[in-house]
Amino acid sequence: MKRSLHSTLLLLLFIAALAIAPLLLPEFYVTLLNYIGLYAIVALGLVMLTGVGGLTSFGQAAFVGLGAYTSAYLTTVHGVSPWLTLPAGLLVTAVVALSLGLVTLRLSGHFLPLGTIAWGMSLYYLFGNLDALGGHTGISGIPPLRLLDLELKSGREFFYLIWTVLLVLVLATRNLLDSREGRAIRALKGGSVMAEAMGVNTPRSKIVVFTVAALYASVSGWLYAHLQRFVNPTPFSLTQGIEYLFMAVVGGVSHVWGAILGAGLITVLKQWLQDWLPRLLGQSGNFEIIVFGLLMIFVLHRARDGLWPMLQRFFSTAGVVAHAGRRRGAAGAAGTARGGFSAAGGPGCQQALWWPGGQ
Amino acid sequence: MDLQIALLLGQDGITNGAIYALLALALVLVFAVTRVIFIPQGEFVAFGALTLASLQAGKLPGTVWLLLAMGTLIAVIESSLALRERRFREIPLLLMVNCGAPLLLAGTLFAISPASLPLPVQVLLALMLVVPLGPMIYRLAYQPVAEASVLVLLIVSVAMHVTLIGIGLLFFGAEGSRTPPFTDVTFEIGDALLQGQTILVMVASVLLIVALYFFFERTIYGKALRATAMNRTGARLMGISGNLAGMLSFTLAAAIGAFSGILISPLTTIYYDSGFLIGLKGFVGAIIGGLASYPVAAAGAILVGLLESYSSFHASAFKEVIVFTLIIPVLLWRSLTTRHVEEG
């Protein structure tokens, strides 16, 4: 299989680049990569939920908060080891996601995204109003992660943990979507009537994909809490929830690698604007967000399916991925997310690309 | 809670709900016609109120520059298109509408001192400055992707919202403003005072809703919008331009937003970023109306206002938790009772 060989090669190259990155890059770039990794984990969940399952969620930031707060609370108040708080956080998130899912996933059409906004807001204000969780001021002094005798304090050490988790999740996502369950999830987007006619238990599939996406967010939250060693409600607000969706869509919401691309692009762009705009325009104003917004509109005008399919087309025409890629580029264009909240993509949707240059 | 408090809370809830209802109507309208979930709707509320406040403070509102910049940009884009397609005769008109009109407005503002004008004229000036931004935003941000999916249009809205918040901070600063009330009349009900402005908000909202009803039922443009909302392709076959319908709906949305802002700014302080939460609550109302029904959307918005008012009395710290948690069963009920047709 030539195409799988290509994709495996690309993947190995990517992993190798990641492995040596912290050794070569300056400290701050590693910090940025860490944040990109954290965001990409959440965006990956959204790719599955929104890009593949066709269910739009604005509330992922709240699940990140659940993971982060569970760990922060247990480690600071009860002195539990951070490694035990990970399953605890996942458990809390699973329970919350299942119960929210049971209620809100019954919502059809536009009611669902609003439902996610609703509980996203509720959870955010709940974090801020519970004294046990430090209120709006937050919880400080969260212990760092320890691996045997090694304390994961510096960004470079944490980098390997974050990106290992991310890569494992990428692989897991791919396998999940290729499984029987995954095909059922992929069928969701074509509208539930068709899927149910084919024997898919759509409510069950919706709950599965929703919970899995929430668990991804929770893992990201756990990592966040121990990287930052401080939590307060602001990073888990609706605004951040919208930003995750933003990353996924800009990167390419039907592609697992789009999540990483989107998270990377938005994080780096913001940093870059912060560095360069004051030099171009002077110190007086805060033009960063204005220019950021305008650039994003421009990107969406040029690549409404996100940047990943565009990148793929570019590479396939450049001949990097040989002739097989060209066909796939076309398939990618046809199969990318056209759907909105309930909009159905064509049959092409089932063939969305999961792999750099391969299916 | 005695009766008087209940009444006061009810009145407060309905006043806020009336504003949410107006925004809900605008959101339903924009979505039905263009499939855009218009998150920046709230920014028009803030821009309207703050532009009026700037005029009253004798300052040149920043929105003038925005209008000039966007007008010029559109003129450049449209003229180059016209040049390429050899439609030379249209260019002077394009320039006049997109550059000339904003320039004339800016010149007028420079020449006269708006602070000394009577209030209705100031309101008119503020509307003239803010409302054209609606169709201009449609032309620049949405028209090029008009055929994209709802999700992409939504994300464009998010980006637009971020941009407008930044522009708002730049133009109006971080601190808020209030404008003087249209009327100082107060009524006494029992021990409590009822401000004339509050009644004005309700009356104006009702009038606006009635006016919209007549617009959609009686005028050719209103009918064209309804036709587009029902079936885009069909409307196009009947000679209704999708772009025209889009621009028209954005003009209406901008007008409703700016007018809402001007209505409530005597009752509360408006900030550059106030719009988002107000818009969000309008959005909740709109969704309860299924993004399709105007009366249900208005009722939904008033429900949100009431929920908010009563919960801020009972447990103010948990107000948003209560409001948004109570929304979920309402959504569930609506979702189960609305016959949902999946879009293709």
Add this chain to the structure above:
Amino acid sequence: MVVRCKSVGGVITPNNRARTMRNKTSIARLVALLGAAFVTCVHAEVNVGVTLSATGPAASLGIPEKNTVALLPTSIAGQKVNYLILDDASDTTTAVKNTRKLLAENKVDVLIGSTITPNSLAMIDVAAEAETPMIAMAASARIIEPMDGKRYWVFKTPQNDAQMATAIVEHMLNNNVRTVAYIGFADAYGEGWWNEFSKIAEARKIQIVANERFNRSDTSVTGQVLKVLAARPDAVLIGGAGTPAALPQKSLKEKGYKGIMYQTHGVANTDFLRVCGKDCEGTFLPAGPVLVAAQLPDSNPIKKAALEYVNKYEEAHGRGSVSTFGAHAWDAGKLLGNAIPEALKKAQPGTPEFRKALRDALEKTRNLTAAHGVFNMSPQDHLGFDQRARVMVKIEGGNWKLVQ
């Protein structure tokens, strides 16, 4: 360090140095410079990293701070001082990201920031790990208490909430206030005030009859106000910052409340007076002396220091533009102006020794008169303000009036 000798002082943007370095045309030149460095660069420059909330919910606090940093001296003890200013958008993640960037990319010798308490708390770990002193501009005492290995590196310039709350409670006792209601922001600011105020008020036997919250951007606080009115308090304290704090007060007046009103020092800017108008007449608030600098008696040493700041700021930004928040940034600059010459005696900027020396010098600050008060730091107290750092102010005739 080499390039640092070449770059100009003043406010420079981040990465400036990195870029200058990349832009150097020839490696040979770089090598030559490197060689020269050990000879000519007896004094390297001092880099001050600043992260503050110039956008987002705390923008009204962060913007005057940002304007103030631009007024700080660009040369201390004959040494160039560079200020690298980053905006954290009132967001903790960005504040930490900025801190890491300033430390790693710009190798700053000291950090100033951030504007709000959660951001400052989040920065502590990063600053302490890099063994770099940090001067916070947020109010909560949690930033410097309890003193531990991490807070060893952390100082702050704003008065503690407790200090301000004590002033209010004392004023209440003197005015026979027995019952009080609290309406505060539903954020860290309102929460910090509630914690301190409720503790002190209860200890002094003032009964708190209502505790309400509202959001900065709420369009109505009728519910909260009705609840407060139903409890019939002698006085109401509003715990908010900037113009949003005017809304509860206006609603209370409108509903006919006649008791005494208190605000916090968070409202001390001209915009608040503009928005609140006549409804705020007779309101009391505790504030730093800088707010009423001109009214202080000439014998008060703070008068001169505060007026220096007020004049400088208003010269740059217009009359009536000054706010007490900017003065916290000014005081941070004052602390550095005092400590940097001491630290320079011990080590070169850009070295761990310098940062340690700077920290030690900050801790040894004695009798330093600044815009908000007189600093007397100690190993246990990294704020060092006494009673002189706060005055009671009354709003009269649309202006701040010192209560004698």
